[in-house]
Amino acid sequence: MEAVSEFATPEFRVDAQWSDVLHAYHSVSGQLEHALQSGHGLGMSDFELLKILSKSCGKAKNKILMKDLEAQMYLSQSAFSRTVTRLEKAGLVERGACDNDRRSNFLAITSEGCDLLDAAGPTYRAVLSKHFA
């Protein structure tokens, strides 16, 4: 019982939780990154961006404001901007001007983007379901 109370201090529990998160994150993100990259030439952020874009497209006429998409991602503004640039060069995404506010840009997924996302989906889900059994 002594040992139990020793390992049940708040400090220990907090450390263990963080340790779990670290382990899960590194394990899954490593495998995801590798699987998506080698299988479809996509990074994790690339895939997440396409995934969110695709979902939003269903609703709002296939386009979404850059800043709104950015708000849904775990990326800084600069990293997000460069990710969009990469995907645009790859032909997976299209920028479009916004008439109401010319500072803003719309973003739309192309048919190639949809196809690649569909192809990468099973890879993505396979890695996740392997870890979260």
Added chain:
Amino acid sequence: MEAVSEFATPEFRVDAQWSDVLHAYHSVSGQLEHALQSGHGLGMSDFELLKILSKSCGKAKNKILMKDLEAQMYLSQSAFSRTVTRLEKAGLVERGACDNDRRSNFLAITSEGCDLLDAAGPTYRAVLSKHFA
């Protein structure tokens, strides 16, 4: 009931778990990185390395083999090597040759390293306990 079963598909549960991990990781690591860096000039990996080194030191005469420490961290071999180099330049850590096997190196924490680790500890625990309430 329809809605419930819809949100209880295996695919959805897995996605939600991964989403939770992503959120926790980015939130905590971001704040940890910032707090440790601005407060003590340490990155997360630097702190973790010192932390593990300090624990191992208690037992084994204040030194541990590089490769053994590396095995306990979420870093590639090259990133680990460079982290050690940074900490060594900062005077927080000391490399030492291993007589039995001259391929290996011992690693020891310096008194400055211990002091800084002690100083950074409260910062570290403060961030963690804020998130894992």
Added chain:
DNA sequence: GGACATAAAATGCTCGGGCATGGTAGGGTC
């Protein structure tokens, strides 16, 4: 209408991290 503050996005800079490689040391086999 001009000055100023603010918002969206792009870009220069730097840094940490991973992959591939190199360099050196051990341990085998012949």
Added chain:
DNA sequence: GACCCTACCATGCCCGAGCATTTTATGTCC
């Protein structure tokens, strides 16, 4: 000993990410 395979660590290279800054466009207050 010569040869080869493997282990430990360092280094060259590239890439993604964050910070700070710049650019361009809105809105506002006078």
